Amino acid sequence: MTSLASGITLATTASLIGDVARANILCALSGGQALTAGELASHAGVGASTTSGHLAKLAEAGLITTLKQGRHRYYRLSGPKVAAMIETLMAASDLTPPRHRPVGPRDEALRRARSCYDHMAGRFAVELAERLEERGFLVLSDEGGYVTEAGSAFFARFGLELGAAAGRRPLCRCCLDWSERRFHIGGRLGTALFAHALGRGWVARVAGSRALRVTRTGEAALAGGLFRCEPLDRPVSAWEALTASA
Amino acid sequence: MTSLASGITLATTASLIGDVARANILCALSGGQALTAGELASHAGVGASTTSGHLAKLAEAGLITTLKQGRHRYYRLSGPKVAAMIETLMAASDLTPPRHRPVGPRDEALRRARSCYDHMAGRFAVELAERLEERGFLVLSDEGGYVTEAGSAFFARFGLELGAAAGRRPLCRCCLDWSERRFHIGGRLGTALFAHALGRGWVARVAGSRALRVTRTGEAALAGGLFRCEPLDRPVSAWEALTASA
DNA sequence: GCGATGCTTCGGCAACCGCCGAAACGATGA
DNA sequence: TCATCGTTTCGGCGGTTGCCGAAGCATCGC
Structure with a gap:
């Protein structure tokens, strides 16, 4: 009524x-x-x-x-708002079936790593987020996410293009990962990390799919030293990296 | 494909x-x-x-x-996940019309104050959130919300039932208000505030609707002193208050 | 200029799905 | 026990809407 x-x-x-x-x-x-x-x-x-x-x-x-x-x-x-809506609906659909459902590798490539509008999602992204959190650069929670002082210093030294603090877009938005059910990083930081990962060849787009291929370099970066601090030979513009074709 | x-x-x-x-x-x-x-x-x-x-x-x-x-x-x-999904979709629907749309008082009662699953939304809720933020008890932003130390002390003294820090439910989740496009308070704090508002008679449910009626007491609480610290005569259980019929 | 390509508009077909009313079911209260 | 009320199930109707193929516009390359 x-x-x-x-x-x-x-x-x-x-x-x-x-x-x-x-x-x-x-x-x-x-x-x-x-x-x-x-x-x-x-x-x-x-x-x-x-x-x-x-x-x-x-x-x-x-x-x-x-x-x-x-x-x-x-x-x-x-x-990004539309993308967020889609991911939210996705998350809600996942809670949907109270019945048994084959949780198996449904689109395994997507679960492993995928792009989510302007940042990364999937296992790779979640692990990346956790590494950063372990090292005290980030705090992620349901309530949102923020970058610690140590994190700010680190990202600055590391050469991430975070853009001015201006603009209404949040620096670090945490996203509940649809497949992993753990947090990954969105917001301006998420975009910068995505661009960085593409620029360094950690991940590569797969033609005709949201899926990302994690390269050996990417694996190594995650597993080993992670974020050695040599600067890139060439700074990567976020937008340039993101819109480059697969 | x-x-x-x-x-x-x-x-x-x-x-x-x-x-x-x-x-x-x-x-x-x-x-x-x-x-x-x-x-x-x-x-x-x-x-x-x-x-x-x-x-x-x-x-x-x-x-x-x-x-x-x-x-x-x-x-x-x-x-709450389902409720969040609905609000998200609502927000996205609102961005939808690039054409002119009558922004007028469509369901004015709802815009003024309404319940949003387990917390409050609408103008009343937004203003409440802003008062709390002004006084330095909260910080709300796109990235999420958190309660400051002063806020913790205040809410504790004020007798809000915030529940143990345990559980995965965030203490303070900030919600972009669908009608106001500003933030209101969700999460455990939002629930406690809602229960408190019902218990103190600041707002009352309207039968057969999500709308809430803001009482004179409620107006006064918001406009005037806001949160005088006399304890309630009887502590209000959140769940009890919330499930009481209109 | 010409054909080829990419995309859109149009008309018609078919299936889906939401709606209702009638009847069955279950619980309550006299 | 029997009437009553709230809810569900069933069968059938009608409107919506997604689908395709053919034709119509644009743009590009030769």
């Missing part, structure tokens, strides 16, 4: 994500890269014309944005 | 919320109280039999739980 209006707005957004094809599109985009309509069609598993309709709806709802370039049309999520 | 599985799980949950009747049911339940099937039917705006079907689906998905009592059947959200 009351609050009918809220229910309607809630339902319209949810029903948008509630279609399998559209959900697949959003999943594909939640890697953070811009993809063409054709690529998205193959991700969605439906024809080009159908995909076009879906994309129009998503765009009208403001969940994705369009970028015309040449004869291609690139689509990307309209912002 | 890849990550099809993720898309499917995402879609199943989202499509569950994507129906207007079910969304209304979830909205009604997100006040935190348990409601009967009949009440939910009137909230949903559909017949009893239809509602029954919806409830079965929601329950099977693990979003709500059932409690049989006499010849009634009580339904409630299965946990």
Whole structure:
């Protein structure tokens, strides 16, 4: 009776994500890269014309944005908020089945390492976060995350581009990892770490997927010394690293 | 092509919320109280039999739980995680329309004060949070929230039941308020404050709605001294206060 | 200029799903 | 015991919506 209006707005957004094809599109985009309509069609598993309709709806709802370039049309999520919403829904879906469910390696590559819009997720990201926490550079919890003084000094010396403190985007947002159920790092720090990992070759994008391939260098960085402090030969711009193709 | 599985799980949950009747049911339940099937039917705006079907689906998905009592059947959200998901989706829906939308007093009572599962939201809650922050008891930000030392002392002296530090539930989780777009307080502190506000008569539940009525006492508490430190005549158990009927 | 490619619009088909009413079930109270 | 109330199950109807293929626009390369 009351609050009918809220229910309607809630339902319209949810029903948008509630279609399998559209959900697949959003999943594909939640890697953070811009993809063409054709690529998205193959991700969605439906024809080009159908995909076009879906994309129009998503765009009208403001969940994705369009970028015309040449004869291609690139689509990307309209912002981190949308990505966060997707991950939240994902987490809630995971709690969903009270029945037994095969917890097995469903998309093992994704569980291992994947990009989550503008930062990393999966086992690799979670372990990275824990290493940093062990060394006293971070504190992560349900309540959020923050960088300690030692951490600030470390990241600064390490050459991470954290950007000015300005802007409303939080420095360190902690994300409950959908597959691992432990925390990984988001926010500006998460973005910088992702760019750094790509720049140093710790991880590499896998074409046509959110999955990331963890290189030997990446393994070594995590297992061994982690964050030796030689500066990079060439500083990596976060945006440049993130938008480079697979 | 890849990550099809993720898309499917995402879609199943989202499509569950994507129906207007079910969304209304979830909205009604997100006040935190348990409601009967009949009440939910009137909230949903559909017949009893239809509602029954919806409830079965929601329950099977693990979003709500059932409690049989006499010849009634009580339904409630299965946990704070579900409530958080709903609020997140709500927030994302709000960013949705890039077009002009009437920002007017849509459900004014709800914007003023409402319960959000186990804590308060709306203007009242936001202002309360800001008062506490001004006085240096809290720090709230995108990254999360935490209670300062002064705050700990204050809340302890004030007699808030914060519960042991144990348990995985965060003490102070900050929530972006759906209507106000500013922060309000969740987590264990949010629950304790809600119980306190109910116990002291600052706010009262409105029957059949998430809305809360702010009493004169409540106004006074907020505007004037706020948190005079006379102890309550009778300590209020959080759960007791929260589950008391309207 | 021309064809080829990428994407969108349109029309029509089919399946899904939410809705209701009638009937069955279970619990309560006289 | 029997009526009553709250809730669920069942069967059937109707609207929505996702799907495709064909045709229409753009853009690029030759």
